[in-house]
Amino acid sequence: MAKVLCVLYDDPIDGVPEQYARDEIPRITKYHDGQTAPTPSAIDFKPGELLGSVSGELGLRAFLEAQGHVLVVTSDKDGPDSEFERELIDAEVVISQPFWPAYLTAARIAKAxxxxxxxxxxxxxDHVDLQAAIERGITVAEVTFSNSISVAEHVVMMILSLVRNYLPSHEWVLKGGWNIADCAARAYDLEGMHVGTVAAGRIGSGVLRRLKPFEVNLHYTDRHRLPEHVEKELGVTWHPDVESMVKVCDVVTINCPLHPETEHLFDERMIAKMKRGAYIVNTARGKICDRDAIARALESGQLAGYAGDVWFPQPAPRDHPWRTMPHHGMTPHTSGTTLSAQARYAAGAREILECWFSKRPIREEYLIVDGGRLAGAGAHAYSAGNATSGSEETSRLKTS
Structure with a gap:
């Protein structure tokens, strides 16, 4: 028998929906690169239901309890008195989501x-101290590609929202106004602009493919260069580093993993290299950007807009400057947790658990750390180290 500790975000404030806006969602069986969608032996949920909140339990309870395991589900994850910290002591498996991360710091790992x-x-x-996991021999896995296209769609939405000045224009409608000049004063066409992605993995390349029909000039930088035929297919220009790319871009979208090499990559110095009036869209991780440098750049006009759904820490403290800085389009971390995405990552979580408890190998593409080293997708995307430092700031939410 094993104890599985699952940390999920809170239920809707009005309760779990009794009915949904749509009766069904499309069934995805494989992704663009040929990887198949998750293939567990069975699922105990209806795709399209809310699975990522506490009551949804990722659809795992019946499966785990039928095998004699104990499932503990909570949203209380921050601070030494949290349910997460109390239950962690004897847990064999911890499940978390990027949207409501249970930060597995070295100190917490030592207590488990x-x-x-x-x-x-x-x-x-990145909410796991990967270096501590490597040293302790803990396996780290994620459901690779399960919500990559969900995030790519969100990126395109946010780019258009910023460039076309959508949110302030919508606000005038809510206020009862018809202020066309105010709306148009910061609105531009995306057509003809130079758009670049930091990293062109599954999300970054998904963004490039979706932007190609917009007749923009596409750019990317990545330590793993795309094949020549893919560059030609997308009409995209490769740059050897971030600095050389941002100098030519009107819009920069950040799609790289967070690890020590990318932490605070977009700081005062990097932002100063960008065109005046450029836009940044960050759906990767909040800590890739320097929090205060972003706010200052929006106030000075060096940046015309910043949007994203990732913060550090998460949930963001109520006094986080990104909540009140000008010309932003921030949302809670929602890009990868649509009802469509939840069906896939819940199925993937079950597939991984089925493998784990039956002592079968977990898919290589799902592995981040295995056998005391970076493995699978982790070896491709991450660097060993710790990016959880500072996460204890979330405990301020309970008292502020």
Whole structure:
């Protein structure tokens, strides 16, 4: 018998929906690169239901309890008195989501002698101290590609929202106004602009493919260069580093993982290299950008807009400057947790658990850390180290 500790975000304030806006969602069986969607032996949920909140339980309870395991689900994750910290002591498996991350710091890992598997329901395992996991021999896995296209769609939406000045224009409608000049004063066409992505993995290349029909000039930088035929297909220009790319771009979208090499990549110095009036869209991780440098650049006009759904820490403290800075389009971390995406990452979490408990190999593409080293997708995307430092700031939410 194993104890599985699952940290999920809170239910809707009005309760779990009794009915949904749509009766069904499209069934996705494979992704653009040929990887198949998750293939568990069965699922105990209806695709399209809310699975990522506490009551949804990722659809895992019946499966786990039928095997004699104990499932503990909570949203209380921050601070030494949290339910997460109390239950962690004897947990073998911890499941978390990037949208409401349970930060597995080295200190927390040290308090969990039975912990053997840290599973991300979604993509992005930077809320785990990967160096500590490597040293302890803990397996870290995530459901690679399960919500990558969900995020890519969100990026395109946010780019258009910023460039076309959508949110302030919508606000005039809510206020009862018809202020066309006020709306148009910061609105531009995306057509003809130069748009670049930091990283062209599954999300970044998904963004490029979706932007190509907009007749923009596409750019990318990545330590793994795309094949020549893909560059030609997309009409995209490769740059050897971030600095050389941002100098020519009107819009920069950040789609790289967070690890020590990318932490605070977009600081005062990097932003100063960008065109005046450029836009940044960040759906990767909030800590890739320097919080205060972004706010200052929007106030000075060096940046014309900043949008994204990732913050550090998460949830963001109420006094986080990104909540009140000018010309922003921030949302809570929602890009990868649509009802469509939840069906895939919940199925992927079950597939990983089925493999784990039956002692079968977990898919290589789902592995981040295995056998005391970076492995699978982790070896491709991450660097060993710790990006969880500072996450304890979330405990301020309970008192502020």
């Amino acid at each position: 002698p039975q912990l053997k598997l840290a599973l991300t329901a979604g993509i992005g395992s």
